[in-house]
Amino acid sequence: MKRIAARLKPRPLPPVSPPCSSPQPPASVSASSLLSEFTKLCNQQDFPRAMKALDDLETHELRADPAVYSDLLKACLSRRAVPLALRLQSHILSSPHSPHTFLLNMLLSIYVKLRLLPQARSLFDEMPQRNVVSWTTIISAHANVPELSHNALHFLVSMLCHGVTPNMFTYSSVLRACGCVSHLVQLHSSIYKHGLESDVFVRSALIDAYSKWGLPQEALCVFDEMPTGDLVVWNSVIAAFAQNSNGHEALHLFKRMKRAGFDPEQSSLTSVLSACTSLALLELGRQAHVHVFKYHQDLILNNALLDMYCKCGGVDDANIIFTRMADKDVVSWSTMIAGLAQNGYSREALKLFDSMKNSSTRPNYITILGVLFACSHAGLVEDGWSHFRSMKKLYGIEPGREHYACMLDLLARAGKLNKAVELINEMGFEPDGAMWRTLLDGCRAHKNVDLAMHAAEQILKLNPQDAGSYILLSNIYANAGRWDDVAGIRKVMNEKGIKKQPGCSWIEVGKQIHTFVLGDGSHPQINEIKIQLESLIQRLVRAGYVPDLNFVLKDLEGEEQREDSLRYHSEKLAVVFGLMNLPKGQTIRIRKNLRICGDCHLFVKLATKLEKRTIVIRDPIRYHHFHDGACSCGDYW
DNA sequence: TTAGGGTTAG
Structure with missing residues (x-):
């Protein structure tokens, strides 16, 4: 056996021989020629003959050589030859030199990579001996399947009961399967106990787990304990904040990462774009776009870019990027459809959905949400019903809670309140x-x-x-x-003691975010802003603006007081601040925490005509593009 | 032979 292994190592494989006329190998066959024959038959996908060649290994008493089996297993993986892998399993298990844990682990890993979880489970159960690699492989296999991930923890417990000590591979796998925060804390404690907390894989897995459970500050604590840098760990902690709606901290960490000497790459840039998206920072997003050119073929990064432009009021830029993208997946289509709808281009969104249907990409749950949103925000009741009723039949997507919520919105906005109640029932x-x-x-x-x-x-x-x-x-x-x-x-x-959440608007001027809150006079320019606002209102009134008091809580006493409470809505202050500080011709972009009220909507429409400005206001649901006295929402929001 | 980061809704 040793001689065979020695011959296999230094020598290149012999040339592939022509197909055998006889199923029997020659009597003096060598291990290398058997392997060569086997590889050739695998390449030809001639599995019956490949299996016969495999049986010949046994005939020649070659089956116990781990090097031969290792090569055969690799061939199985690269050619996805499942029947051969199963045949190898029985060979290895029946070997007189069993248990061959190394080879069986390899086979276990192959089943997992080929997504053959039942075969992996069966082999795992049959293994005469299991070491830390066997346990980690089966844990990882379950942790990667969301509906089976709870089993990963059961396997970990079982592993401990069998006296096998987990290693860094085990923990970085099982952390993905935490079903609750208390499990995560217990695992974190075990990691410390085993002295594995400084492993970068474990650390990034811990950061991801805390992030997944909405605990980015805990993720940051794990990160800050890191003595030496690691790019993936940096990316993990930046993503932790970007994914937990703390764009400011994500951007702050991104700057720290660059100062620490790390070059941003796809993952870091994707999180930065996501942070810009959540903060509506179009200009910063554009700066990140410059770096994206280096990775222009990266689909996820391009999708994040699309989303950033859609959500920061740059839907035209998004359209250009979308058209130029060489590869588009369901996320690209869904982002663009929802983006068009949110920006007031519902009919264009529905046209794009038609194009998607003609492409090779199948719509998913989220795509249909975008389509229903488009119908809802344009009052297209019949289209909405049609898509809603056919989604299961056409795409196999069962309407979920969010789809019903969209349909309720569609019906309620359109005044079909009885239909909405029927739908609830x-x-x-x-x-x-x-x-x-x-x-x-x-x-x-x-x-x-x-x-x-x-x-x-x-x-x-x-x-x-x-x-x-x-x-x-x-x-x-x-x-x-x-x-x-x-x-x-x-x-x-x-x-x-219930208080209404105060309206708040943000505007980016000179790379700085300015915040305006109803009733808060803390902005350094507030007096000047109020003077300018008064002046603008007077000019608007002369042009026909009548404050709409329907949007004020009506128990306020007196018309004057009611009018005051409208006058200082945060978006009005932000608009005036934008007019005062942004150069003529530049679009004023405002983000706000509450939906825009009807009076501010009218105010901004008229202001765009009077001041000859384009104003984009993003509320928590959609975007209003005001231009020349009109809004992209068509006053239906 | 076992482990890590990024995108669409809400």
Whole structure:
């Protein structure tokens, strides 16, 4: 055996021989020629003869040589030859020199790589001996399948019970399978106990796990304990903040990473773009775009770029990038469809969906959400119904909670409130607060007090502190002249200490973010802004602007006071600040935390005409592109 | 023979 192994190593494989006329190998066959024959038959995908060649190894008593089996196993993996792998398994298990744990681990790994989990489980159960590699392989295999990941932890417990000590490979695998924070903390503690916390793989896995559970600060603690740098660990911690809606910290860490001497690459840039997206930082996003050119073929990075332009009001740039992308996947299409819809281009979004149907990319759950969103925000009730009713039949996608929520939005906006209630009744699951809130919004717009009361009641059962619902209901009562009910709501809010979330707007000027909050006079230029705002309002009034007091909580006393509460809505302050500080011709881009009210919408429309400016306002749901007295939403939002 | 980072909704 040793001689055979020695011959196999230094010598190149002999040339491939022509196909055998006889199924029997020559009597004096060598291990290398058998291997060569086997490889050739695998290449030809002639599995029956390859298996026969494999049996010949046994005839020539070659089967116990680990080097031969190792090469054969590699051939199985590269050619995805599953029947051969199974035949090899029985050869190895029946070998007189069993247990051959090394070879069986290799085979186990091959099954996992070929996504043959049942075969991997079966082999794992049959293995005469299992070492840390065997356990780690089976743990990793389960950790990678979300619906089976809980088994990964069971295997870890079983491994410990069998007296096998986990290593850094084991922990970095099992961390992906944490089903709750307490498991994560226990694993973290075990990692310390085994002295594995400084392994960079374990560290990045810990950071990812804390991030996944919404604990980026804990991820940062793990990161900060790192004595030496590692690019992946940097990328993990940046992603932890980008994915947990803390774009500022993500960008701060990105700067730290560059100062530490690391060159950003695809993963870092993707997180930076994601941070720019969440903060609506178009100019910074454009700077990141320059670095993306280096990796222009990277699909994920391009998708992040598309999303950044769509969500930062640069939908035209997104369109150009999308058209030029050589490869597009379902994320690219979904991003662009939703992006067009959110920016007021619903019909273009639906046209793009038609193009997608003609492409080789199949829509997924999220694509359909974008399509329904497009219908909802353009009042296309029939199109929406059609897509909703056919999604399962055409694409095999069962309508989920979010699809129902979109349909409710579509119906409620369009004033089809009874249909919306019917849909709630047929959903097959309990409506959540957001769904009732959608209905409540529709009730306000279409003045249905009774249904509004029912919807508000349901929301407050689910979340008794929901200030928005109290305000909406109060406004609905006020519109109906039910002042006693308005007073009752205000009393309940006071008693429970419920306060409306203050409106807040952000605008980027000179690489700095300026924040405006309703009722907050802390901005250094606030006095000048208020003077300019007064002047603008007067000019707008002369041009026909009448403040719409329907958007004020109606229990405020007196018209003047009501008007004041509208006058200083944060987006109005931000618009005036933009007009004062951004050069003429430059688009004013504002992000805000609440949806824009009807009065501000009218104010901004008229201001764009009077000041000859384009203004883009992004609220939590969609984007309003104001230009020359009109808005891309067509006043339907 | 076993392990790491990035994109679409909400």
